[in-house]
Amino acid sequence: MEQTYAIQMKNITKRFGKVVANDHVSLDIKRGEILSLLGENGSGKTTLMNMLAGIYFPDEGEILVNGQSVTIASPKDAFDCGIGMIHQHFKLVDVFTAAENIVLGLDGQQRLDLKAASAKIKEICEKYGFVIDPSKKVYNMSVSEKQTVEIVKVLYRGADILILDEPTAVLTPQETDRLFDVMRNMKADGKAMVIITHKLNEVMEVSDRVAVLRKGQYIGDVATSDTNPQKLTDMMVGHAVTLNIDRPLVENRHLRLEVKDLTVLTPDGVKALDGVSFEAFGGEILGVAGISGSGQKELLESIAGLRSAQPGSHVIYHPPSPDEPIAGTHAPVDRKGEELLGKTVRQIHNIGVSMAFVPEDRLGMGLVGSMGMADNMMLKTYRSGKGPLLNRKPPRELAEKVKAELDVLTPSINTPVRRLSGGNVQKVLVGREIAQEPSVLMTAYAVRGLDINTSYTIYNLLTAEKLKGVAVIYVGEDLDVLLELCDRILVLCGGQVSGVVDARTTTKEEVGMLMTRFRKEAAEA
């Protein structure tokens, strides 16, 4: 009985500070089976698997490999247990060949015999149906080839338990099919496999069993043949939670931003946004939902002028009418609609389109960590002064105002913002953008990592802007918040708009399915 289990994880708990990433999770992985680990962003899937790969160490709980209790403290320990993980971000040396990357760090005779290694790589490739050129340099490889190298690297080390973290996120459909074929070959060879994903169609296609995590907790597992995407969505998103966010309806909404056929390429030439079209209205919060990496960042950045779009894309800005309070101070534009694409970041900002983007590390974009609040305010206003010297007074006043109004906890407005807590940093960021009196306010992950009270402060700020007639675009992660804060929700999936829904009438399940494009595929079927 024990023999069929490759891995048993028992009561695993992992905390990061106060955040519980995994809460007493127990999971079994069987040989000759492909297990899907399903869950929303931040549900703890990757964290759980990282503990098998030796990246993190569990705070509580026990891991058994082949029935033996083991301690996995480093990636090397994981290799020794036969566990290999293919991370989302490849760990490859660019200037090395495939073969060099594969043998990297292995023990063996000191002379490097790349011919023998290549022969063994070819053997593995033939066995499972990979295509790989051992002498090709990694920097010449496509994403799919790099992934193949990663998988072969793990197999070369003799792993018989493979964990793939969102392997299809970067692949084309054809490449995905090829990957699934390889996975089935490996399954037939008796290897245990885990695929971390949030794409339901892939779960249904490739896996034998599905385990679902939600907010760090283990919800349960089902055989894929006994379930369907509808049931899985229910397990994944759970029941809607009532947050009681105040959501007034603004009667007079005017078209503010018209996005037409927006297509944006990543540096690798992959379409990050593919023909995205939507409208944003003043007096409304437009939520943007989607699995992370579906094009949210690219969308905001191309509107703000940080990224160039492909020809044929349009972002038309319709200025507020002169009698609106927010029409005040901005650069004059064509009243019939002004094309924003092709303008510089500063021009777009002067027109009144503001962006408050909170990246994973919070400080990365928008604020300078070693500068105080006042200096950070000045980053947006220093150009308006006359003469070569800075006038520090207005930014200082603005900083004091933001500090008082948003209740920013800081010893002084000159304390480096890096020393503030995450929530206060975010208040500074959002507060500064609001102080520009924008007519379009874009925020991404504005409440990421904030406690509940601070989150509400931010929600109220955004709602206040909406009441002023600003078009607010809110990119969020938490579906419950999107459903209660926004007026409409735009759902992105793989760089395309998979639907725009009325936030007042939609359900969490509907948005969840749009995020995984289930509805579209169901309609096609």
Place this chain on the structure above:
Amino acid sequence: MNNQIIQLIQSAIQFGTVIMFGAIGEILTEKSGNLNLGVPGIMYLGGIAGLAASFLYEFNNPDPSKLVCLLLSFLAAFLAAALGGLLYSFLTITLRANQNVTGLTLTIFGGGVANFFGGTLNTMAGGVGQISVATTSSVYRANIPGLSTMGVPGRLLFSYGFMVYLSIVVAIVMAWFLNRTRRGLNLRAVGENPATADAAGINVTRYKYVATCVGAGISGLGGLYYTMDYIKGTWANDGTIESLGWLAVALVIFATWRSLNAVWGSYLFGLLFWVYLIIPGLGRRDIALFNMLPYLVTIAVLIFVSLRNKKENQPPASLGLSYFREER
């Protein structure tokens, strides 16, 4: 062949050997991702330690053994330079100090230490220029009997001390190590992408330490060759070692981090540096202009390499950066 040209080539090879040691050591160091700008200081340390060891031995023994002279000075130079590398490693790897600042500090430190002890040795020897390590220096400058007198080929190929040939051997061994061994591959991975190396189970810290210390030791041999052979076993605190050290750093770039390129590159630098010898009627001013040629060539190579934009010719990707595992 013209006597002048033979002398030029001989000077170029001797000059080149000093900077070749410096450059090969620095290539090893930089392959681990450590940009050690302390090469001049390390060459100073190697030079003075070798000189001091053999001086003290010869000073206290009326009949010094040649073998002891050789071993003492060689080991002292290598170890002193490696200690400089250890200091640099501790500051940059363990304490994560800024690599540029640490390296430049090491250059100043090495120069100071060397000139301090150089002055002391001068005093002990009875005055400036009185240091004599005749026995040791003769070992370093010994030619293979018979070969060096065999006409033009003998003068061109066999008229040098053993360290000229040692430098070429070290360059070949270095190329073989970096490209053909597992440890070499692991080391290059550490310099390119330490997070990947770490995930592959490579001890990043250990590789960086060992590469930096051994690299510094090799660089220090350049200083030893300079004092023992190039200026024939004495001490000159005229700052020449420092300028040669910077030339070694330039040579690393010129050689695009390949030790075999450093061999011909160092001789080319030597030729350019000394080419004024065969041009008649030059004043001091003109000589200084000629001495700039190696730097100009390095700049030209930098421009050429960046125009070609070939990944293999770029410095190690994480050169100059500290590695923290927690930042993955």
